[in-house]
Amino acid sequence: MGYEYIGITVLWVFLYGYLIVASVDFGAGFFAYYARRTNKDHIMNKLISRYLSPVWEVTNVFFVFFFVGLVGFFPDMAYYFGQALLIPGSIAIVLMAIRGSFYAFESYGSKNNSVFMFLYGATGLLIPASLSTALTISEGGFLNVTDDGVRLQITELLLSPYSWSVVLLAIVSVLYISSMFLSYYAHKAGDKDALSLLRKYALFWSIPTIIASMTVFIAMSQHNPEHFDKLFDYWWVFGLSVLFYLIAVFLVYSEKLYGFAFIAVMLQFFFAFFGYGVSKLPYLLYPHVTISESVTPDAMGLALVVAFIGGLLLLIPSLVMLMRMFLFDADYIKGNK
């Protein structure tokens, strides 16, 4: 197996990790704001801040890891995406910057400022929408590549049904993943009021999630038929994804096994995300960049893989420590610490 496969696997795993942890974070921001507007914040916001405070920075690093790794393993991506994404990329940066810093301002500085809360909630939905355009663009058809450089065709992007279906999917899955996780967390914390509210959100958002997923499939068949055909080669992967979706919704509906329900959600997205990724290979960017042509020279590939293994040996024990301190420490969750 060449470095291109190791590289893309590592990156995809981290992007998947980011998808899950960031969705929890983004969605929580939205729910916190929503609860405030509907005067339910006393029920939920303490719970949310107890989970989010210790981990938001770690979430951000997942993202940094992904894009630094992408340019490391596939330097050509810097050339194509760098030129094309100047505007959407900058907007995403600005939103993330506002979100991260205002979160810190609000939770360590001036408590309960409603402007901060609004920014925090709104960016939670806008960031996934803007980041998802990077995936949309990688399906091809939105770039104009000439000797003068690479240009993004913004009007075409804005008029494309495929592009909008992806945005929609991104937003609703954020809310779905997040409410599923927070239900589990509320359950662990023994917070009955928060649980009953969050459970309702979770069930509610499960419906648009499945609809939006189907819409993306349909839009893909119009936009990139080649990729659409290959999706069908992996139909069983998507079948598993739907299966886990049903399990998750069923468990939450019957108020049982919230932990397993969230694991099922993670598996649902795992299969969907990897099914999408595998069927897209060897392309990183239709039709300009493939993994085998753009991969970094072997010497660098080897160095990156070695660094990665070393890094994991350092990280995994530390992450386990963090989770045991905050996520799985019953006393902490319940607010006794």
Added chain:
Amino acid sequence: MIELDSVMLSRMLTAMTLIFHIIFATVGVGVPVMISIAELIGIKKKDKYYSLMAKRWARGFTIIVAVGVVTGTAIGLQLSLLWPSFMQLAGKVIALPLFMETFAFFFEAIFLGAYLYTWDRFKNPMTHWWLSIPIIIGGTLSAFFITTVNAFMNTPAGFDVEDGVINAINPLAAMFNPATPTKVFHMVSSAYMTSAAILATIAAVTYLVKRDQEYAKRALKLTVTATLVFSISTAVAGDLSAKFLAEHQPEKLAAGEWHFETEEGADLVLFGTLNDDNEITGEIRLPKALSFLAYGNFDAEVTGLDKIPDDEEPPLFIHYFFDLMVSIGMFVLLVSGLYVLMTYVKKWNPHNKLMLWALTTIGPLSMLAIEFGWVYAEIGRHPWIMRGFMKVAEGATTSPNVGAMFLLFFLLYFVLGIGTLVVLRKMFKDHPAEVELEHLYTEVGKGGER
């Protein structure tokens, strides 16, 4: 007139982001060291003032870190957005430290979370103190990794180019290029120095406005001593950096020192101005000092700008940035040295008005020195983005929208800057140290603090 094409605008946007980020990055690297020392003294001497110091610094630190992280994410993405061709080429050779840096961030972020939320969770306070060590290691390692990338841009190494194709790549040789040792040493040392100096400034102001003077005295003693130690190592590292330049990047040294003719026993030019014929007027001239600075020998030959092709000459205004950086370094060293001396001589009062006023300046001045130093180092690399291999203009994006993005980010940094100031002010104004300390004691009396 400077033309505002996308190359120029990309340079301006990069510079703006870095100049903003470096403020937070510097504090992010240096302050954990100070927090850790204060906490340790607090535990060992059982002195509540020091423990409180560590806590208060840590609280302010969270805000700085948050802005450091978001602006760092911005610069990380902007490198690809604004310099796509450069990243495509350099990525093949220098991606390793960038990649390892993300692990350092991870490591730091994880332990920072653990540290901040577990002040009084452990029976043995030393357990909590140990959590500060990985934060220091993580912060300093990230500074190390990013500085190797910058060093690589100054003295590229670890690859061959044949007919425009890169081969024989050696990532470790690229990372440990000739500029790495001096750059890292100077960079890390100046970050520690600046962080200590900023905390000293805060303590001096607290003392001057007659609040929490017991607390401020201890804080001053600790921070100014640290500033002195780190400013000595910064000066040593700066001297080594100059010697490095003389050997590996003579055009930067020559432009910075207005050294036009290659000669033995070269004079050092301080300040002054240039007239239209590039003649220096109004300067202070130290005979043969440049030769000494560059080679440790008053008669050594120093390469001048006459040996550099005209189109590879760095801009001459960097001279001022160099001089200002060095002047600040000397000033801070003197002020902190004097204060430390005064605390040892019983008859002298180190907390006199003049001394305190001088101490209030060292934090902001050190931060300025960091900025000046970077401007000198970065603009002194011009016209190269990768010295000898790629010029700045070849590395830039061709996108026509950089100008709008410049405005967007200007607004962002403006808002972030104001927000940081407001929140930090509020945080400490509303909670004077004395009040907090009383709070601590009463809660301890009740059996357990938060």
